[in-house]
Each structure stands twice: as structure tokens, then as C-alpha cells.
Amino acid sequence: MPKLTEEQIREKVKLHAIYVNKVETQKARGEKPIDQEQIRIVLGLKTQSRVSQIMSSRPNSSPLTPENALVFARLLDCQVQDFAPRINALLSGTPVHQISIIEGSDAEIAKAARQMAAGKKITTKNGRSISYPGNCSTEVRAFIVDSEAMQPELTEGCFAYVDPTIESSSGNAVCLVQDDKLVFAKYIGNSTYEFTNKKFKDRVFKLKGKDIEVGVVIGTFVPMVDQ
Numbered sequence: 001m002p003k004l005t006e007e008q009i010r011e012k013v014k015l016h017a018i019y020v021n022k023v024e025t026q027k028a029r030g031e032k033p034i035d036q037e038q039i040r041i042v043l044g045l046k047t048q049s050r051v052s053q054i055m056s057s058r059p060n061s062s063p064l065t066p067e068n069a070l071v072f073a074r075l076l077d078c079q080v081q082d083f084a085p086r087i088n089a090l091l092s093g094t095p096v097h098q099i100s101i102i103e104g105s106d107a108e109i110a111k112a113a114r115q116m117a118a119g120k121k122i123t124t125k126n127g128r129s130i131s132y133p134g135n136c137s138t139e140v141r142a143f144i145v146d147s148e149a150m151q152p153e154l155t156e157g158c159f160a161y162v163d164p165t166i167e168s169s170s171g172n173a174v175c176l177v178q179d180d181k182l183v184f185a186k187y188i189g190n191s192t193y194e195f196t197n198k199k200f201k202d203r204v205f206k207l208k209g210k211d212i213e214v215g216v217v218i219g220t221f222v223p224m225v226d227q
Contacts, residue, residue: 003059007086007131011064012057014083015072019055022076034075043071066091085221089133099161101128101142109143110180116141116164117177117214130159130221137165140218143175143182149195150184158222160184164215173217176207184217 004012019034026033036051045051053061054068066080069087073080080088089096102112104124112124116139130142142159153173154160162175170189175182185193188204195203207213 004057004061004063006128008063009057009059011084011086012055012061015064016055016057018076018078018083019072039072039075042075043068085133086131089131094133095135097132097134097136097140098129099132099136099140099142101130101144101159103127103144106181109182110177112141113143113175113177113182113214114212116162117212119164132161132219134219136161136218137163139164142221145184145220147183149197149200150186151197153186153196154184154217154220155222158220160217161219161221162215163218166216166218168213168216175214175217176211177214178207178211180210182214187213 023033023035036048036055040048040051043051043054054064064084064087066087069080069084070091073082080091086096102109102116102122102124104112108124112122115122115124119139122141132140132142140161140163142161145154145156145158145160148156150173160173160175168174168187170187172187173184174187174193175184176193177183185205186196188194192204192206194205197203
């Protein structure tokens with residue numbers, strides 16, 4: 001059995017957290033809490049251990065299927081979107097694309113971003129990928145936002161989907177290479193950009209020298225923070 005992807009593991013971690021919260025809420029109200037035996041019956045499984053395997057976030061456990069996701073959402077009084085946006089997109093008929101995440105040192109990321117902006121093949125090694133629920137260009141890549149400069153619009157630690165084929169317009173969040181480092185800013189027109197976080201000095205600026213605009217941010221994904 002193939003190992004779960006990081007995204008599939010996150011889905012199951014979120015699902016288990018919702019399950020635990022549901023049980024604790026029911027106990028606090030003096031209600032009989034839902035248990036895995038009840039879930040087993042509804043899912044039509046032979047053993048309770050199969051429920052544990054479905055909810056397990058171990059890399060070698062069974063992946064969460066759309067059918068099971070719907071059942072869990074009903075039993076736990078939540079939406080599939082709450083724990084599995086990828087599956088929710090599949091269920092709604094929305095196209096889901098796997099987007100490569102550009103990672104590495106600052107220099108490696110900047111090099112890949114420059115290649116991306118120039119329409120060239122990216123030579124930086126790509127390892128991880130993440131789903132994008134919707135139609136998008138095949139040139140879209142994901143970058144990790146590693147600064148608070150664009151908060152609250154772009155949260156530090158989130159993944160930003162960047163499309164180099166879209167021409168920026170005023171108000172767009174964009175990806176830039178500034179001083180050989182990847183940064184995110186808002187385009188405000190007249191070749192001018194700004195950081196939305198007012199705590200930052202020199203928030204408004206223009207590109208200079210070898211600085212370039214890489215592309216427009218078309219969406220973000222905020223990963224679950226480990227507790």
C-alpha cells in the first residue's frame with residue numbers, strides 16, 4: 001500500500017481532532033458520546049480496528065475516501081471542507097491539480113522563481129506537492145510564505161499558489177524576487193508595491209536592479225499547526 005501524502009495525513013489529523021472534540025462536547029453535555037463501534041456500524045465495516053486504521057494518521061494507514069469522508073462529516077456534525085478541502089473539491093466536481101512546492105535555500109528558491117518568471121524550465125529539485133482546488137495554469141507553483149510582511153492577507157507559514165502567466169493589477173498580492181530573496185507584496189499600481197503589515201518599515205517600494213515580479217498569488221493554503 002502506498003504511503004499517505006503529507007496532505008492526506010493532515011486530513012486525518014484534522015478528522016481525529018474533530019472526533020475528539022465531538023466526544024468531549026457530548027460528555028460535557030451529559031450525552032452518550034459517539035464511539036468507534038457506532039462509526040463501524042454506519043460505515044459497514046467488520047471490525048472496529050478498521051475504524052481506527054481509517055482515522056489513523058500513520059503514513060502506512062488507509063487513505064480517507066470521499067465516501068468515508070461524507071459519513072464522518074454526517075456523524076460528527078461538520079463539513080467535509082473542515083477536515084479535507086481536497087476531497088470536498090472532488091465531491092463538488094471542482095478540478096483538483098497537484099502543484100509542486102518550490103523549496104530549498106533562499107538562493108535556490110530565488111533561482112527557481114526567476115526561471116519561472118522567464119517561462120524557463122525550473123531546475124531546482126521539486127519534492128513535495130500540494131493540491132489546488134480549481135482551474136489553474138500548468139505553470140502555477142507553490143511557495144512557503146516565510147515573513148509576516150503581508151499579514152493578515154498572507155499568513156507566515158502558509159503556502160501561496162503563484163501564477164506567472166497572470167498580469168498583475170492594482171490590489172493583487174504578488175510574488176517578487178527582491179535582493180535575491182523571494183518576498184510577497186501587494187501591487188498598488190504605477191510599478192509600486194507595498195507590504196500590508198503596518199509594523200514593517202519602508203512598506204512602499206519599487207523594484208530596482210535585478211528585482212523582478214514572478215507572478216500573481218491566486219490562492220493560499222494554511223497548514224494545520226502541530227499542537
